[in-house]
Amino acid sequence: MDVIRLLPDSVANQIAAGEVIQRPASCLKELVENSLDAGAHTIRVLVRDAGKTLIQVTDDGSGMSVSDARMAFERHATSKIREAQDLFHLRTMGFRGEALPSICAVAQVTMTTRRESDEVGTLLEINGSQVQRQEPCQCAAGTSIQVKNLFFNVPARRRFLKSDSTELRNLITTFQHIVLVYPDRAFTFVADDEIIYDLPVGTLKQRIESVFGKSKSKLYTSQLLEIEQQTELATIRGFVGKPEAATKQAQQFFFVNGRYMRHPYFHKAVMQAYAGMLPTELLPPYFIYFDISPELIDVNVHPTKTEIKFADEQSIFPILTATIRAALGKFNIVPSIDFLGGDIEIPVSNDTMRANAKAPQIHATAGYNPFTPQHERVTPHWQELYEPLKQQVQPTSAPQQAELPHEMSEAPMHPQALAGGYISCVQDDGLILVHARRAHITILYYQLITQLQNRQGVSQQLLFPEQLTVSADEQPVLEALLPDLQHIGFELEKVAANTYEITALPSVLGNSNAEMALRAILARAGEDQRAVREDMQQHIALTLAQSAAIPMGKTLSEAEMQDLLRRLFALPSHRITPDGKTVIVWLSAEDIARRF
Ligand code: ADP
Ligand code: MG
Numbered sequence: 001m002d003v004i005r006l007l008p009d010s011v012a013n014q015i016a017a018g019e020v021i022q023r024p025a026s027c028l029k030e031l032v033e034n035s036l037d038a039g040a041h042t043i044r045v046l047v048r049d050a051g052k053t054l055i056q057v058t059d060d061g062s063g064m065s066v067s068d069a070r071m072a073f074e075r076h077a078t079s080k081i082r083e084a085q086d087l088f089h090l091r092t093m094g095f096r097g098e099a100l101p102s103i104c105a106v107a108q109v110t111m112t113t114r115r116e117s118d119e120v121g122t123l124l125e126i127n128g129s130q131v132q133r134q135e136p137c138q139c140a141a142g143t144s145i146q147v148k149n150l151f152f153n154v155p156a157r158r159r160f161l162k163s164d165s166t167e168l169r170n171l172i173t174t175f176q177h178i179v180l181v182y183p184d185r186a187f188t189f190v191a192d193d194e195i196i197y198d199l200p201v202g203t204l205k206q207r208i209e210s211v212f213g214k215s216k217s218k219l220y221t222s223q224l225l226e227i228e229q230q231t232e233l234a235t236i237r238g239f240v241g242k243p244e245a246a247t248k249q250a251q252q253f254f255f256v257n258g259r260y261m262r263h264p265y266f267h268k269a270v271m272q273a274y275a276g277m278l279p280t281e282l283l284p285p286y287f288i289y290f291d292i293s294p295e296l297i298d299v300n301v302h303p304t305k306t307e308i309k310f311a312d313e314q315s316i317f318p319i320l321t322a323t324i325r326a327a328l329g330k331f332n333i334v335p336s337i338d339f340l341g342g343d344i345e346i347p348v349s350n351d352t353m354r355a356n357a358k359a360p361q362i363h364a365t366a367g368y369n370p371f372t373p374q375h376e377r378v379t380p381h382w383q384e385l386y387e388p389l390k391q392q393v394q395p396t397s398a399p400q401q402a403e404l405p406h407e408m409s410e411a412p413m414h415p416q417a418l419a420g421g422y423i424s425c426v427q428d429d430g431l432i433l434v435h436a437r438r439a440h441i442t443i444l445y446y447q448l449i450t451q452l453q454n455r456q457g458v459s460q461q462l463l464f465p466e467q468l469t470v471s472a473d474e475q476p477v478l479e480a481l482l483p484d485l486q487h488i489g490f491e492l493e494k495v496a497a498n499t500y501e502i503t504a505l506p507s508v509l510g511n512s513n514a515e516m517a518l519r520a521i522l523a524r525a526g527e528d529q530r531a532v533r534e535d536m537q538q539h540i541a542l543t544l545a546q547s548a549a550i551p552m553g554k555t556l557s558e559a560e561m562q563d564l565l566r567r568l569f570a571l572p573s574h575r576i577t578p579d580g581k582t583v584i585v586w587l588s589a590e591d592i593a594r595r596f
Contacts, residue, residue: 020102023161024051024150025170027107030099031145032178035059038143041201042186045175049192050167051150052158058144063115069122070134073109075101105129106157108148112139128153165480172196176211177260180253180287183207208239208287212251224285225330229323233312235291240324243274246282248524249535256290256297261308269317273324280580288320415561421553423561430588436561437552438583439568444508444545445578446571448488452537457489460507466515468492468500470522477525478518484540490518508548517547542578 021027028051035043038061048054064072078097103109104126114121123137151158161167168191175197179187183204189197199210205221213220223245228237241250252270254263266288274284296311310316415423418433425432451457470478475498485492489506505514521543525536550556556564568574568583575584 025174031057038062046190050164055147060142064113107150110146113143116141225327227327238288240286241284243277246284250283250285269320273321433585440549441545448541455487458507459489459504461504466502
């Protein structure tokens with residue numbers, strides 16, 4: 001008997017929905033992108049209970065005919081591409097024809113839609129892929145889609161959703177990613193009857209101001225510098241923060257062809273432009289938009305993916321760094337004039353100021369190539385690994401990252417403790433100095449971040465539970481952090497309105513004070529509640545690593561030092577701590593000779 005059969009559409013849709021629609025925010029993204037693709041000028045978003053009970057998107061776009069309204073919910077039904085070739089010229093947001101069928105497979109959907117030219121519109125009601133109702137209706141031109149009780153028929157998924165505060169934050173972040181690309185469209189966002197955003201049409205700068213500007217007295221955007229660079233590969237434009245705008249948790253956004261993207265590699269390029277201008281713990285805000293021929297990027301990776309592959313990232317990297325450097329340099333000479341909203345700073349530049357001003361400095365080291373793959377550099381000698389560190393001592397060369405190949409971690413080492421908490425390793429050709437506490441922080445950080453991401457924190461029960469009392473404004477921050485805190489090994493029980501009992505803590509913390517560690521995490525998280533998930537995880541890992549690491553100045557035995565160094569050199573990045581502090585200093589024989 002044959003056993004293979006085609007899945008019914010409703011089942012296929014539910015499976016696909018798992019990929020496209022993971023949470024309320026992904027549903028919101030698909031709906032708003034459809035409205036934009038339909039040419040809407042005004043898009044209104046309304047959510048209830050962080051989108052768990054209702055997500056409604058109303059637009060004044062093209063609307064749909066009766067049969068299109070019905071077709072829109074069929075799998076792989078799309079008006080946006082016709083053949084595979086079209087994939088390489090995509091300029092619309094959607095193209096897979098997966099979103100609407102996926103949404104209606106896992107929710108109760110009502111849609112009204114009408115084309116401007118039609119007398120009557122269409123109302124369609126679908127519950128878990130089953131069409132319940134389709135009839136003519138009176139409605140405004142455009143489309144309005146209501147998605148109710150997301151995952152009502154997939155309890156496992158519903159349970160997987162985070163607390164309302166987390167899901168609402170995801171919704172807002174997703175919304176920000178879109179509105180920062182379309183300042184020429186008006187948007188509103190209402191959550192449980194509260195108007196979160198009411199964004200009029202304007203310039204990009206005005207849009208950034210209306211999204212992130214908080215007080216009337218000081219314009220957020222007066223802290224930003226405009227960048228613009230056209231090359232054959234790509235056009236880069238947008239805004240970057242002046243050095244004094246840097247904060248611990250800055251707004252940092254990349255977009256490519258109108259889509260938000262994450263791009264850790266380009267982030268490095270930006271940070272390189274600020275090298276030497278910022279204290280290590282501060283980050284500059286940036287809003288950077290790439291325009292690139294669609295053939296040169298691959299967005300067809302995954303519908304929810306925000307990491308986008310560029311064909312020629314390595315050539316764009318130095319262009320990006322230089323563009324930002326130039327903007328920062330120019331700003332040093334010419335004070336900025338801001339014409340937005342009447343708050344005009346009068347330029348007070350005069351000749352003496354110009355004479356004293358620093359010229360833009362773009363360091364270029366002949367022959368320096370940051371993109372040479374590390375494995376191509378054969379490094380038979382220990383000291384060569386520290387070439388970059390040597391260069392670092394000479395401030396004119398570009399920073400470079402050296403990675404220690406794994407076999408080097410087996411190299412014989414004879415570490416010696418230096419007073420003050422340093423470890424020295426004498427080699428034939430030089431001397432390596434390691435900051436023991438920072439080395440330990442770095443090791444623990446990577447260990448914790450892996451545990452967090454895999455949800456494999458190791459906990460240790462407390463014999464005597466400790467109490468943690470939080471203030472009213474810390475409470476929502478703590479609630480938002482709770483899932484990650486649990487993943488890392490904390491067990492917290494709410495025993496009163498603002499009081500939690502800590503019954504277990506991550507075992508790395510050993511005997512250190514659980515309450516103190518939690519307070520440190522809360523204090524940092526409270527600074528920016530908009531921070532995205534990964535940032536939260538990074539800062540939980542960093543704070544715990546700092547709480548658990550050996551104190552500065554502790555004397556270690558030779559075995560402990562050897563263990564520490566072996567673990568440090570096995571890390572993907574061991575030169576600096578996750579918050580950018582120096583872990584290792586290398587003095588070559590030449591450096592030493594020069595001192596005599
Ligand atoms: P895709 O956007 O990938 O084409 P979707 O499932 O999101 O797939 O939408 C299917 C089709 O439904 C779209 O191609 C479009 O023709 C139509 N559609 C969806 N939303 C709207 C809207 N708000 N206004 C007009 N047409 C829409
Ligand atoms: Mg779509």
